Amino acid sequence: xxxxxxxxARTPDxxxxxxxxxxxxxxxxxxxxxxxxxxxxxxxxxxxxxxxLAVLPxxxxxxxxxxxxxxxxxxxxxxxxxxxxxYRLIATRCRFGGxxxxxxxxxxxxxxxxxxxxALTPAAVxxxxxxxxQLVDVAHGRSLVFGAVPTGTTLVRVQLVRRATGARVIxxxxxxxxxxxxxxVGTVGFAxxxxxxxxxxPEECA
Amino acid sequence: xxxxxxxxxxxxxxxxLLVYFTRRTCDSELALDLVAETFAQALQxxxxxxxxxxxxxxxxxxxxxxxxxxxxxxQIERRALRRLGIERPALTDAEAARxxxxxxxxxxxxxxxxALAALGADQREALRLRVVEELEYPVVASRLGITEPxxxxxxxxxxxxxxxxxxxxxxxxx
Numbered sequence: 604x605x606x607x608x609x610x611x612a613r614t615p616d617x618x619x620x621x622x623x624x625x626x627x628x629x630x631x632x633x634x635x636x637x638x639x640x641x642x643x644x645x646x647x648x649x650x651x652x653x654x655x656l657a658v659l660p661x662x663x664x665x666x667x668x669x670x671x672x673x674x675x676x677x678x679x680x681x682x683x684x685x686x687x688x689x690y691r692l693i694a695t696r697c698r699f700g701g702x703x704x705x706x707x708x709x710x711x712x713x714x715x716x717x718x719x720x721x722a723l724t725p726a727a728v729x730x731x732x733x734x735x736x737q738l739v740d741v742a743h744g745r746s747l748v749f750g751a752v753p754t755g756t757t758l759v760r761v762q763l764v765r766r767a768t769g770a771r772v773i774x775x776x777x778x779x780x781x782x783x784x785x786x787x788v789g790t791v792g793f794a795x796x797x798x799x800x801x802x803x804x805p806e807e808c809a
Numbered sequence: 810x811x812x813x814x815x816x817x818x819x820x821x822x823x824x825x826l827l828v829y830f831t832r833r834t835c836d837s838e839l840a841l842d843l844v845a846e847t848f849a850q851a852l853q854x855x856x857x858x859x860x861x862x863x864x865x866x867x868x869x870x871x872x873x874x875x876x877x878x879x880x881x882x883x884q885i886e887r888r889a890l891r892r893l894g895i896e897r898p899a900l901t902d903a904e905a906a907r908x909x910x911x912x913x914x915x916x917x918x919x920x921x922x923x924a925l926a927a928l929g930a931d932q933r934e935a936l937r938l939r940v941v942e943e944l945e946y947p948v949v950a951s952r953l954g955i956t957e958p959x960x961x962x963x964x965x966x967x968x969x970x971x972x973x974x975x976x977x978x979x980x981x982x983x
Contacts (some may be wrong), residue, residue: 612903615911619823621898626848627816627894726979760945762881789881797948802882809884 668722675699675720681708684774689740692749692778695720699728705735705751707776712738730808731801735761737787748779748787756792756800764788815851818868823848824911826872833876833914838906840912842885845897847872849889924971934965936971 613621679696686692689712694705698718704727708717716738718727727733730738735750748761754770759770759777772780773790792801801808823844830840849870856864879885890897900908909915925933931953938949939960950960 612901612907613906615827615908616824618841618898618900618904618908619827619844622824622845623816623819625895625897626819626845626852629849629852629895636843758945779861797944804882809882 614769616676631780633708656788658659659731666730669724672722672776673725673728678720684776685778687778687780690745690778693717694751694774694776697723704731704733704776705726707736707739707749707751708745709736709749711738711743711747712741714738714740724806728808729805730771732803732808733789734803734808735790737781737805739782739783744783746787748780748790749777750790750803751776752792753800755794757795758793760791760793762788762790812852814864815848818851818864819848822865826868827874827880827910828912828933830876831908832912834879834919835914837908837912838900839879839885840908841870841897841900842887843875843879843889845895846875846885846887846890849893850875850896852893853889855958867890916943921971924973928967932963934966935960936967937963 675697677698679698681693682697684692684694684719692711693708693710695708697704697706704723706718706723708715714764716736718733718736724732732751735748738747738749739801740747743773750759750768752775753760754775755777756772759772759779761768761770761779761781763781768779768781768783770777789804791797791799791803794800803809825836826844826847827840830843831837834840834843847868848867851868857866876887930938935953936953937945937947939946944952946957946964947962949964950957953960953963955963
């Protein structure tokens, strides 16, 4: 094991011992749980944000935005880009300096999910597109996975736990209908020649 | 699972995991990252079993999931390491070489090269398109001028033969 001409080099066991020491020093931080009152406040604020935006100009409360979320330099007008059975996908263009991406919102009867330009995580802003979202549509016993893709993408493979499905790209976005019990693992976009254009997990795309 | 149990499992399993990851990524730095993330995730909790065998299986489950995610995305997940602020030890070239030697990477490369050479040209090309170029099966089939089920069969049989070669070259690790 010492035939590499470097007597100061550690053996694999010594390297692992160093890693073990680093693991021992680490202290797991408990996830902060909001007190019931605070959680109620967050829920009420979240519910009031659209109404507040409609009435008051300016940004929503920071309480509803992820840590480190940047405010966009410009926000376009929301536009419906895809409609399907009992759903509607609305896109808003967000510009951050020279980089632009779409914030998508999917609406189904009685529920909605999506992203706001001013509430994107830093990882989402720096990626080529915002990560995909899964909306569990309880009323119709289905889930909908949706997201934006880079230019040139024609097909998206939606990777779920233990299976995958495909989705066509329309107007730079995709919507895949899956079972309510399926869970999204990630998506991969492909150009017409089969070249991957983007890989996403639910938190970031690259 | 409490913290002491995870650290005790680290003492027992880290060497085998390091070899496991090194043989599958052919990169000792990546392998050490994967070992570190495996146990960082274990330290974060989530284990619900009670027996020792279940705990070991749980750790291996994390390891396999991380490896699968690496193969899928081409990059290693380091969320738990970041969250816990763990810096894995940097490796010198000599240390990386020692890990590769422990994992028997030289013999493994020879075994894979031999197994690849033993494959038919059709199977080898199908494997190259699917595994190296990461093309979807319809594209592989189109490039080779065959049907999609045939493309899948060629890749599957090729992978099986390679897997048999790798199993034959798996070293014993204490």
